[in-house]
Amino acid sequence: MWPAVAVAASAQIIGSFPLHLFLIPRPWAEYCAVHACHGENASLNLMARAELERAGRNVRRAKGRLYFDMADGDEGESGERRVQALSEVRCVRSIRRVAACVEASGPPQVGMAHPAAQLAQIIDAAADWDGVVADLKALGIQIHSCCVVSRQFRQLARLISAEPAHHLHRELGLCLQRRLGWSPQGRGRSADLTLHLHIEGPRLLLEVPILQQQKAKLGGFFPHQGMHHVEAWAIARSLDLEPGETVLDPMCGKGTILAEAAVWWPNATFVGCDVDPGQLEHCRRNFDWLKQTAVLHQSNATAHGGIPRSNASVDKVVVAPPWNRQFGIRGSLVSFYQGMLLEIFRVVRPGGRVVLFASRKVLPKLKAALSLCLEQVHGAWRITAERGFALTRATTGVILVLHESPHAGAMPASASILSWEGEAPQGGRELYEHWRRLRAQSFPRLEAPLREAPLRGGAKEGRSPALRFLRPVLACLVACIALGLRFRA
Ligand SMILES: C[S@@+](CC[C@H](N)C(=O)[O-])C[C@H]1O[C@@H](n2cnc3c(N)ncnc32)[C@H](O)[C@@H]1O
Structure with a gap:
């Protein structure tokens, strides 16, 4: 009616x-x-x-x-x-x-x-x-x-x-x-x-x-963006981070993977290394924007002792090393990866986990480096998952998950689907949407759209020094004019 x-x-x-x-x-x-x-x-x-x-x-x-x-x-x-x-x-x-x-x-x-x-x-x-x-x-x-x-x-x-x-x-x-x-x-x-x-x-x-x-938690709108946030999430998700664990990215770049991990698993400790100070600065700004902290080091992660951490001191490692495309490298890719993997296996603790991200094209070289390394390191490291997905139309990305266990039998056999994916589509747009839905399941509740109180206070305090100086001067000026008018009257 x-x-x-x-x-x-x-x-x-x-x-x-x-x-x-x-x-x-x-x-x-x-x-x-x-x-x-x-x-x-x-x-x-x-x-x-x-x-x-x-x-x-x-x-x-x-x-x-x-x-x-x-x-x-x-x-x-x-x-x-x-x-x-x-x-x-x-x-x-x-x-x-x-x-x-x-x-x-x-x-x-x-x-x-x-x-x-x-x-x-x-x-x-x-x-x-x-x-x-x-x-x-x-x-x-x-x-x-x-x-x-x-x-x-x-x-x-x-x-x-x-x-x-x-x-x-x-x-x-x-x-x-x-x-x-x-x-x-x-x-x-x-x-x-x-x-x-x-x-x-x-x-x-x-x-x-x-x-x-909250913007950061939805769209990965970090001030300095690298990898797409859904893909970064899938890589970080494969770490299965537990509260209190330390995760290291020895070639962290702008820190997209670490920052995405920090959004969803904030109770871990994040350590990033990179040879390029510019990249580290971007990573630091991304973490500042998230109001999270990361321990950052400028270092060469392919040299022995290059990662400034003691042996067996981190729980998990994630890395997306250069493919000799956007980030060029000197020498052969196999020896570059070999140096990086030896450093990673030095700093990760027994029973820890390593997640590597590579393109299908460079994967044979990464695997060749891995078999060379595994002959030299202690511990039974094994690839337990190898998941490919369409990174772009022309490039297939591959997530490799490595576990170490003293009891080889206790390790899961290598799978082509990641353990957390459930019934996932093989690839393409459907896989991307599947990951996006899984990620959204952890979205926080909506919140009041107000600016946070400290920011409001901060904005006031953050006024330019000129303005802070001008205010009392203007107040004095107004008082003088008022007094002058009274005097004339
Ligand atoms: C593909 S990017 C990493 C992207 C990053 N994981 C992210 O989430 O945005 C590769 C990075 O490796 C760094 N890099 C190259 N050689 C290195 C080395 N020897 N030691 C440490 N970092 C290195 C490059 O500066 C670059 O930032």
Whole structure:
């Protein structure tokens, strides 16, 4: 009944509303979940949709977003039910952001552009701000400042007359300040909350984030990226890291594998070595960004004693050595790998594990080096898994897992599927999506989209020295002017 009344009322409003923008009165609140990755049919997006549908929501998909509604209960009960429903949505872990949608919609009118201030007032007046504030309150989110952003500048330009899109952002910020007391900030980094202005066909939406996913844990968006995060995860996963273990990457480069391991198994100790100080600096910055620590050494991991660790001092080793392509090497690949493996077997403890990553092309050389080494080292090291996958269209990557055990019989036979993969497809896109799903199973719960308190404090402390100096000077100046005026009067 309600929707029918709403449509009739809206139809009347469309006819009379001069700006061709209107709010559909709805008896339910609508939210949107922003996809974690590209591709409508990517496994994570399908997972998110299935999770929302299981939670009994009316789910609709549009480009890059899933819209879902939450029906309000009877008067008085609605707040509680909405909070409960939102806590369920917290479990939709494979999405980037959940936002309450504030909508002003209408048929797109070519040539019907409005001043930014007017458009902002329409969104401000039309929205169910009480509902948004209730959601934020129910989730314990307190806002003092906000910032409005949008990526759709061209679409916005069609709605605003002769003004750049950021005027609309600013005007919306001012409306929110008048209505809710949130102080507007020009940049998202200094604001408590970043609101997204989004155009979806004829709908103009202001998305107020209420839950979000931590970037690092989803997309491997490290400041310095090397290997793709899903592949780095699969390599790191093969280590089967336990809390308290020490893992070494003797040729860590930007540290993609170590950093990916640090995201999912943070209670281990991470040690990285590389000959190139530039690569080590990138690795350090990646760890800083994750707020994790790694012990880093500049060293040549192919020379005897080159890895600055004592014998049998690390539990696990992971390495993706150069293939003499992007990272060239001097001399033969076999002797380079042999030097590296001898060092690895020196520092890894008995019963430990080594995970190597190579291309199918260089694999024979790596295996040749391995058999030469195994004649020289103590302990019964054996390849227990050899897993190939399409790294690019032209290159097959291979993960080799090596175990050492004094009791050779206790070791699993060599497998072409990794122990943690379950029923995995042989390769191709399906294997990649399979790994991505397995990785997503450990996603943390969504969290409040606020900036962390230390950062906010830090940002204030981090103001430029010039600004810190200028503030008291300006204050003195204002005081002098005020005094001067009084004196003249
Ligand atoms: C393929 S990259 C490693 C990628 C890295 N595992 C990651 O996760 O991003 C190979 C690295 O080996 C380093 N390297 C080359 N020769 C080395 C040596 N003798 N000792 C230590 N590192 C070396 C290179 O500087 C390069 O950073």
